[in-house]
Amino acid sequence: MATFQPQHGVHCETTTLRNMLHQAGAAMSEAMLFGLGQGIDFQYWDAPDPGRATPMLTGRIEPAQLSRNACSALGVELRALQAPDAETASTTASELLESGHVVGVSVDIFYLDYFTSRSHFAAHYLALYGLDDTHAHVVDTEQQGGAQTLPAASLRRARASDEGFMPSPHLYLYVEQVPERLATDPDAVLREQIWNAVRLTAERMTADRGPRYGLPALRRAASEVEGWHETLSSPEETVPGVGRFWRFAGTGGANFRKLYREFLQEAGQRCDDNELKAFAEEFGDVERQWDQAIEMLTAYPGTDGRRQLAAVAARLEAIADAEQALFEGLLVPAAKRAGDPA
Known part of the structure; x- marks a missing residue:
């Protein structure tokens, strides 16, 4: 995507949303998106194995809800859809990329080759800005190196995972054209x-x-x-x-x-x-x-x-x-x- 400029951030979903909006013509900070998205919270999720693990304790609202809230406040139409299988997910992503969108994808970090974690966590988001048969080009958080290139097969496995915390296999997000007033x-x-x-x-x-x-x-x-x-x-x-x-x-x-x-x-x-x-x-x-x-x-x-x-x-x-x-x-x-x- 020749016109794409990676936007960096510290949290996966707000980084992804920031990149989607910036590509659509609305530039704003990650912190502003987090606040407009009403992102702060505290949530307690029971441990699957209480003797070996602690509860999952999260400091934010549910995945994707932050993006919905922020886009609603900004008057932006956010599309959140789930493909039925990996092939459809890849085809849809390619079509959206060709039409100029940055695509937000939900992934399991276990299958991302640049991640050091060996645990399944499926509520992670990436901004996908390029995809072909061999490689995927994404923006992750600053901690994970920001803009990354990884094998397309790695992304397919990460998107298809139904393991770990809050899996959403083949979920993808994108924003329609932003309102003119938001851009101007x-x-x-x-x-x-x-x-x-x-x-x-x-x-x-x-x-x-x-x-x-x-x-x-x-x-x-x-x-x-x-x-x-x-x-x-x-x-x-x-x-x-x-x-x-x-x-x-x-x-x-x-x-x-x-x-x-x-x-x-x-x-x-x-x-x-x-x-x-x-x-x-x-x-x-x-x-x-x-x-x-x-x-x-x-x-x-x-x-x-x-x-x-x-x-x-x-x-x-x-x-x-x-x-x-x-x-x-x-x-x-x-x-x-x-x-x-x-």
């Missing part, structure tokens, strides 16, 4: 949508959605962390692995909290709004607390593993309290300002 006056569109996205996010984060979602899920995780010392068969391997996954994959919280802080910072600048800027500063403290929890996990077992996990549990409870206060605070001005350009 993106600042105005963003200013009109920022407070509404903040309101919707704050409402969801302060709602009681049961023990699997949001801050109740984070408190549930905090209540169980201290027991990992006894409940896991190999805590000395599993616990630091959770810390590394949270840090480098961003799934647990720190990277997503960083993206949301950057969204609030950019939103405050675009809207010239000191209230948003102040909340961004407060979110920086939440991000630092997540980093502290990760440090304690990766340092496990240390001299006293039980005490370390108790400290992690206390830190996660403190994070839950801080996020509760922040989103309750955000909800007050957002409820008044949503829908009004700043």
Whole structure:
């Protein structure tokens, strides 16, 4: 694709969405897409083998929902379709690429030859911008090297996988032509949508959605962390692995909290709004607390593993309290300002 310019990012789905929109004529930051997509959350998914693994603890909303939310806010039509088989998936991708689209694809990282992970995780996204019989050209996260070329067979296997967390075999996304106003006056569109996205996010984060979602899920995780010392068969391997996954994959919280802080910072600048800027500063403290929890996990077992996990549990409870206060605070001005350009 001769006109394609890779757009870099730290999270797979927002990186993919950023590349799709940029190719269609709408350039914006990854953090803005994450905020407009109402991406921040905390979710608790039971471990398939509780004695050998911890629960899957994610710091964002469900895969593809972020893209739907962001595109809805921007007035962009997002197409999310699932091909019936690998051959159809490849044919459809080639047709979309030939028509000028960048294609978002859902993949299992186990089958990507440039990934070092040997675990199945099928909720990963790539921006596909070139494909022939032998090679696929994609954009992954900065951690994975950004623009990559891999064997087409590797991509086919990764797209077809029904293993791992939240598989979506042969799922693909693309955006139609963006609205003219978004291409010519993106600042105005963003200013009109920022407070509404903040309101919707704050409402969801302060709602009681049961023990699997949001801050109740984070408190549930905090209540169980201290027991990992006894409940896991190999805590000395599993616990630091959770810390590394949270840090480098961003799934647990720190990277997503960083993206949301950057969204609030950019939103405050675009809207010239000191209230948003102040909340961004407060979110920086939440991000630092997540980093502290990760440090304690990766340092496990240390001299006293039980005490370390108790400290992690206390830190996660403190994070839950801080996020509760922040989103309750955000909800007050957002409820008044949503829908009004700043």
